[in-house]
Amino acid sequence: MRNDIPCEVIEDLxxxxxxELTQEKTNETIKEHLEGCESCRIKYENMTGxxxxxxxxxxxxxxxxxxxxxxRRKNRNKIVxxxxxTMLLGxxxxxxxxxxxxxxxxxxxxxxxxxGGWLKISGEINDENQAFKGYEIKNGTLIIYGTRASFLxxxxxxxxxxxxxLGDIFVNGExxxxxxxxxxxxxxxxxxxxxxxxxxxxKNSALxxxxxxxxxxxxxxxxxxxxxxxxxxxxxxEQEILPANQLKFDSMMESYAAALLSLIENCGEITxxxxxxxxxxxxxxxxxxxxxxxxxxxxxxxxxxxxxxxxLDLLNIK
Numbered sequence: 001m002r003n004d005i006p007c008e009v010i011e012d013l014x015x016x017x018x019x020e021l022t023q024e025k026t027n028e029t030i031k032e033h034l035e036g037c038e039s040c041r042i043k044y045e046n047m048t049g050x051x052x053x054x055x056x057x058x059x060x061x062x063x064x065x066x067x068x069x070x071x072r073r074k075n076r077n078k079i080v081x082x083x084x085x086t087m088l089l090g091x092x093x094x095x096x097x098x099x100x101x102x103x104x105x106x107x108x109x110x111x112x113x114x115x116g117g118w119l120k121i122s123g124e125i126n127d128e129n130q131a132f133k134g135y136e137i138k139n140g141t142l143i144i145y146g147t148r149a150s151f152l153x154x155x156x157x158x159x160x161x162x163x164x165x166l167g168d169i170f171v172n173g174e175x176x177x178x179x180x181x182x183x184x185x186x187x188x189x190x191x192x193x194x195x196x197x198x199x200x201x202x203k204n205s206a207l208x209x210x211x212x213x214x215x216x217x218x219x220x221x222x223x224x225x226x227x228x229x230x231x232x233x234x235x236x237x238e239q240e241i242l243p244a245n246q247l248k249f250d251s252m253m254e255s256y257a258a259a260l261l262s263l264i265e266n267c268g269e270i271t272x273x274x275x276x277x278x279x280x281x282x283x284x285x286x287x288x289x290x291x292x293x294x295x296x297x298x299x300x301x302x303x304x305x306x307x308x309x310x311x312l313d314l315l316n317i318k
Contacts, residue, residue: 005033010040018048100152102133102145110172114180117164121171125156132158141170175305186210186317187309194302196265198224198231207263208235211317213256217249220272230268230286233260237274246276250283254293255315257285262298262311 010033016022017030034041110123121142125132130146131153137143142162147153162169164178173185189210195203201222208214213235223234241249257270271284290298294314301311312318 005029007033007037007040010034010037011043014040014044014047018044100147102147105130105144105146108144108172110174112171112174112176112182114164114176114182117180119162119164119169119171119176119180120159121162122159123157123172125158128156131155135160137162137166137169140168142172177306181306181309183305183309184312187312188305190259190263190312191302191305191308194263194265198233198264198267199226204233204260204264207260208256211256211259217252217256231266232269232271232284233264233267234271234273237272239274241274241276241281243277246281249274253283254285254289255317258290258293258298258315259311259317261285261287261290262301263308265299265302 010030013022013026013030017027022030034044105125105127107127108123108125110121113120123144125144125146127146129149131149132155133145133147133153135142135144135158144158149156162176164176164180167178169176173188175183175188177183190207193203193206193210195207198204201224204222204224214220218237218239220235220237223236225232225234235253253272257272260270261267269284269286271282273280273282275281287298294301294311298311301307
């Protein structure tokens with residue numbers, strides 16, 4: 001290979017060449033010289049440690065990239081571990097709450113009995129997958145706490161005593177007064193939904209629903225008489241009533257009628273019809289009938305939740 005440049009010149013240029021500071025034309029000339037001159041090539045290799053500056057930089061760059069990848073991998077592992085620990089901690093908190101600490105329970109039944117200034121409360125959680133944990137009285141309301149049923153706790157029953165001197169208390173929807181009077185959830189709901197006008201059918205239906213007329217006597221359609229007094233409400237029962245069951249049916253309906261007459265302010269009579277033995281039976285219950293049965297004005301029982309409860313007790317409506 002032709003090489004017109006003296007080795008001394010090439011040797012002087014090798015440091016610049018190794019640092020990539022020479023121009024492209026010079027690079028080509030030096031490269032051509034090194035390919036044909038073993039002496040200069042050996043000096044160049046000794047100078048660069050048997051690799052070019054470019055190769056050294058590339059190696060350094062690779063090492064830096066590998067290091068950064070290692071750092072990222074470590075950070076990613078830390079993030080995954082942190083997320084896992086957070087999930088584990090969250091699961092532990094949930095398990096601890098559900099199986100150890102407990103949570104408010106709404107689905108339970110109670111029996112409350114007042115005597116001697118004390119209220120004895122006994123009850124049971126309805127859900128077989130829950131167990132009784134404890135209770136607290138907050139803002140005058142009894143709150144029952146339960147846990148998930150497990151080998152740690154399977155008991156769903158509970159009993160407790162409450163000193164009525166501490167004031168009124170709500171127990172499972174019932175209000176127990178400090179004097180021992182118990183007002184049922186039904187009585188409070190009926191008082192809340194009192195209806196001043198017989199023409200308000202949605203409110204009438206709400207009262208019938210709270211009294212559970214449909215559940216106990218069957219489905220019916222409605223007819224209102226609001227043009228002349230006495231204003232009335234007729235319930236047309238759709239099912240056939242056996243003659244042997246007529247007396248019981250009418251007796252229950254009379255109790256419901258008295259309650260409706262009390263809670264619908266301008267209602268003067270309640271009528272109901274049903275089929276029995278191939279005939280249509282019609283019964284009407286008036287204010288006078290209700291007053292006679294109760295021994296006082298039936299309307300007066302709607303003045304307070306306590307009086308509504310008294311009305312329900314007198315009518316034997318549970």
